[in-house]
Amino acid sequence: MAAAAASGFVNSIALSESKLGVDIAVSLLGFNHFSSSNHLSSSSSSSSSLACFPSRTRFLSNVLKVNRGRKSLNPRCEAVEGIGSRPSPLSALELLKTSAADRYTKESSSLMVIGINFRTTPIEIREKLSIPEAQWPQAISELCGLNHIDEAAVLSTCNRMEIYVVALSQHRGVKEVIEWMSKRSGVPVSELCEHRFLLYNKDATRHLFEVSSGLDSLVLGEGQILAQVRQVVKSGEGDPGFGRKISGLFKHAITAGKRVRTETSISTGSVSVSSAAVDLAQVKLPQFSYATARVLVVGAGKMGKLVIKHLIAKGCTKMVVVNRTEDKVAAIREEFRDVEIIYRSLEEMYTCASEADVIFTCTASDEPLFLKKHVQMLPPVSSNVGGHRLFIDISVPRNVGSCVSDVDTAHVYNVDDLKEVVAATKEDRLQKALEAQSIIWEEVTKFEAWKDSLETVPTIKKLRAYAERIRAAELDKCMSKMGDNMSKSQKKAIYDLSMGIINKLLHGPMEHLRCSGTDNRPLGEILDNMHALNRIFSLDTEISVLEEKIRSKMGKGQK
Structure with a gap:
């Protein structure tokens, strides 16, 4: 019984010790899924709970290993052992904080x-x-x-x-x-x-x-x-x-x-959102009325200009354009001299809308330009154009409020409604898209090689700085021994000699650290060279670059 009691006492110590480690880890990592009463109520329940957090589970496992390796983290154990210099729970907390910080700051970007x-x-x-x-x-x-x-x-x-x-x-x-x-x-x-x-x-x-x-x-x-x-x-x-x-x-x-x-020919005959919008208007209007429909374009930016361009391509010879200033409209008018393009200011927008059958909106406004109350006040359109005023809104955020759809005399379409027009020409370009994938893959490979080669840049800089320190120190020694009677040309010759030696010695290592994506050396070999040079010349710093960045950012945030 004495042995059993002793065993139970030891187990309770181990449990308390483990529980303290998990308590601290839980508080550090923000586990809200555990209550203080059942962190380690049984080995099965704790393992099943921790399974939901595999990365954190590994961390907690390391915490428990640390705890078991120490003399004690439990005050009752310390009293029993009677050790004078005992680690306190506070020091354990600090240890775990450092461990948690190290764990995530050493991730790769x-x-x-x-x-x-x-x-x-x-x-x-x-x-x-x-x-x-x-x-x-x-x-x-x-x-x-x-x-x-x-x-x-x-x-x-x-x-x-x-x-x-x-x-x-x-x-x-x-x-x-x-x-x-x-x-x-x-x-x-x-x-x-x-x-x-x-x-x-x-x-x-x-x-x-x-x-x-x-x-x-x-x-x-x-x-x-x-x-x-x-x-x-x-x-x-x-x-x-x-x-x-x-x-x-x-x-x-x-x-x-x-x-x-x-x-590739993927762009041949392809359409933009603007031209798809024009095509949608053509689909929604009665075929006989398309040439006579009164058109208003609100916005003369990039999207607006493309709408105007595609309207002209479809045979539209007259339109009204509303914009904040006349400059852009004048430039468009100069480009398309055979088409009647009438400029109106924003203040005249609702007046222009009352005289239009089809309204294209393409501005960068954060607020809707047309709401239900505005559209309800507009006079009805002729039955020749279907009896409904078309609002084709290709702006995001939308220029035409969704509430306008409730008006019986209006039909509203936005960019998500263009899919039916786009589907008609999509099949033809899917085959062309397959041709493009091989080009994209080539460019991805080149970029990844370039990006991965950036990992060697700190090593290249540190190696050159290391060599430069040695060169400068040895040059100073040489100059001091040569005395003050040297001419400028002699000093320059010695300096050039030192630089030439360093550059030639560094050329080989530098070439083996660079990755252009066009050579035959695999990236793994280049990274192996980087690690080897770091070891040989002791170039590694105690704190990783990522860790320095994170600590710096967090430090600024706390100020």
């Missing part, structure tokens, strides 16, 4: 995209999440202010809103970006998670290259998206948050998009 598009998300949510081009720099700044986001870019169009980031910690980065998107848009996190897509590293790269090539567009092969990707680069240049990896990604995407359009 991830390139990822978190987004929504016309395939995953209805326009009602897309318009809330859309970010106007003028706000992209601010969005990049806010994203890079998050603890685990190092670089960022925003691609927001009428069909998509995608956030590209380099995350210092993959899982925490995703969480922070989604919470940022929710806070900015007012869309709950739970609803966002229902619609968002998430891609990492090579998959994220391939996705952007397909987007830039027009393969992921509502209108397969459209050309406007390439200009929008270019605009991301233009607006991000000079922004520290639009860093080396993200800017390189988007520049490679432009190259991929240009190659696909040059080397």
